[in-house]
Amino acid sequence: MESATMSFPISKTYFLAGLHCPKRLWLSICRPEDASPMSLAAEQRIKQGKAIGVAARESFKNGILVDGNLKHCLEKSWELTVVGAGQGVECLFEPAFLYDDILVRCDVLRRLPSGNWEIIEVKSATKLKDEHIADLTLQHYVLEGLGLTVEKTSLMVVNPMARNWSVVQDRFCYQDVTAAVVRWRGQLPQKLAEFRTLLTEPTAPQVPIGSHCDRPYRCPFKDHCWQNVPPISIFDIPLLKQDKLQNLMNSNIWNLEDIPAEFPLTQKQRTFIDRMTAAKPQIDQDLLRQLLGQIQPNQPLYFFDVETHSSAIPRFAGLHPYERCIFQYSCHRLNPDGSLEHFEYLHTEDSDPRLPLLISLIHHIGDRGSVVVYNQSFEKGVLQQLAAAYPNYGAKINQIIDRLWDLQVIFKRAYFHPGFRGSYSLKKVLPVMAPQFCHDDLVIKSGNEAPLVWEALLECSAPDKRAEMAQQLREYCGLDTLGMVKIYEVLQQELKD
Ligand code: SF4
Known part of the structure; x- marks a missing residue:
């Protein structure tokens, strides 16, 4: 392994990586090739963060965006900060500053009436996190080091209750965190010294793996550090x-x-x-019989699954930030005579999917027979949100909620198989219970990917590509409900044997 050279600045990304885990900082700089490729979800978080930054700028008057390549940006930031301030520039967006080999960009730098400065960090989160304070403290250190007087440090997080995104002043919650930054500021020089020493080492520091590798996010080096851990x-x-x-x-x-x-x-x-x-599955036959006995007899059985989308900036009027918006469902109906039918809905227009989907759902799911879902709390929550948004349909939706029956409970309480690897998720259970119906061959393999594909579909204008993505979504959601049918059949067989 090579040792690090500190010929380039520490950015706040590296600084936050070091606070998360010293080994992560070392690997990020000395062995970046050991990181796993960025996940779609992580890419989405970055894209969303940028969009939120742009949306936040509308909250400020008389601001200037400092853009361009880094060298230009550094010069321009400084010029606008020290010279432009005297010419009526109140806010700078994205100015970059370099001090003590540390490079930071402020989301917003605002001139206060006192002539001093306020640093404002904009986050797509809805709550203050420790890492936000550390981030602001590093910016504070750099700006003060350059001779600016930072009087205030603040945070803008998304207001989860904002009902109307077009009302700019409702979009964010603003919080003065100066006191917390001042408290943190005392530890900063020592932390920076530790990181710099660490980066002169020829090998990565010895840090045991553990739960911190997944918190607050999965570390990009997890596959590397965990490569010898058995499944x-x-x-x-x-x-x-x-x-x-x-x-x-x-x-x-x-x-x-x-x-x-x-x-x-x-x-x-x-x-x-x-x-x-154990070499074999452990099945509590009595409990299995009892749980399956809760299903309404002699009625059609509906196997139901939904896909939802949520984003910091609501996609449609009437949604608040991060509110789940259902855009697709799949429903397999197993009739008392054993025949199987499939119904589905996928919204492919860039318009609010909820009402047309709801009307279709009520039509397809009838008013009798258990509705089998996997992890009931999710579908129940989505249906409750629909009932709140469309009270005229509340009674019909509540009737569906009352018919929900959770297949996952079987695998939490009555049926254990070593092949599930300690998980109850459908993606772990299905390949064991019905190996011919697993998601490996699909383009979309997880529920996290479906909303990203749907978003891409809405933003795509090429008919062929749109049809391809719609097909991928239908296959994915359809396999979830067909998979549940197959699991149900295996369980029924288990009771007969
Ligand atoms: S996987 Fe864990 S131990 Fe390895 S760098 Fe990341 S946080 Fe540190």
């Missing part, structure tokens, strides 16, 4: 405390089978290990 490992044991995990790691124990019998674990954790290491 089912000590990290899957529910509620295992960090000190116990550390003990096992120190003893080079990663597989569940290798945990000594005397290792202190709770009964629940032991049960989990027994289930995961």
Whole structure:
């Protein structure tokens, strides 16, 4: 491994990486090629962050965007800050500053009546997070280092209750976080010194893997650091405390089978290990029969799944930021005579999908028979939001809610298979229960991808490409409900055998 050279500045991205994990900082600079490719969801977060930054600028009067390449931006930022301020420029958007080999860009830099400055950070989040304070503290350090007097540091986060995005003053919640930044500011020089020392080391620091690798986001180096961890490992044991995990790691124990019998674990954790290491599935037949018995007899059975989209900037009027907007459903109807029918709805126009989808749904799902879903809280929440948005249909929607039956409960309580790898998700259960119906061959493989494809479909004008994406969405959602039918059939067979 090469050692790092500090011939280029620390950006706030690197600084925040270092606060997350020192090894992540070292890898980011010395071995960036070890990072996994950026996920679609991460790309989407970046795109959304940029859009929110643009939307926030409309909250300020008399502002100038400092744009262009970095060198130009640095010169221009400085010129506008020190000279332009005297010429009536009140706000600068995206100015860049370099001090002590640290490069920062402020979302907004505002001149206060006192002649001093306010740094405003704009986030697509809806709540203040620790990392926001660290981010602002670094900007504060750089600007003060350059001789500007920063009187105030503030945060603008998306207002989750904003009902009408066109009302600019309702879009964001503004918070003065100066006191928190001043408190943090004292630790900063030492942190920077630690990071600089770390980056002169020829090898990455020894940092044990753990839950921090997924919090607050999945680390881009997780595949690299976790490459020797087996697919089912000590990290899957529910509620295992960090000190116990550390003990096992120190003893080079990663597989569940290798945990000594005397290792202190709770009964629940032991049960989990027994289930995961058993050669065969463990099925509680009585409970399985009881749970399946909750399904309405002699009625059609509806297997139902929805896809939703949400974004910081609501796509349609009447939605608030991050409110889920249903755009697709699939419904397989298993009739009492054993015949199977498929109904679906996919909204392909760039208009609010909710009402036409709702009308179609009420038509397809009838008024009798259990509605089988996988993870009921999600579908229930989406239906409740629809009922709130369209009260005229509230009674019909509530009737559907009352008919929901959650297939996932079977796999939480009555049916355990080591092949599920300790998960209850449909994507883990389906390939074990009905291997010919798994998502591996589809273009869309997860629920996170569906809204991104839908967004791309709405923004695409090429008919062929649009048809292709619509087909991908139909295949994905359709397989979820067909997969549930197949799982149900396997469970019924289990009771007969
Ligand atoms: S995967 Fe974990 S240990 Fe490795 S760099 Fe990321 S946060 Fe650090």
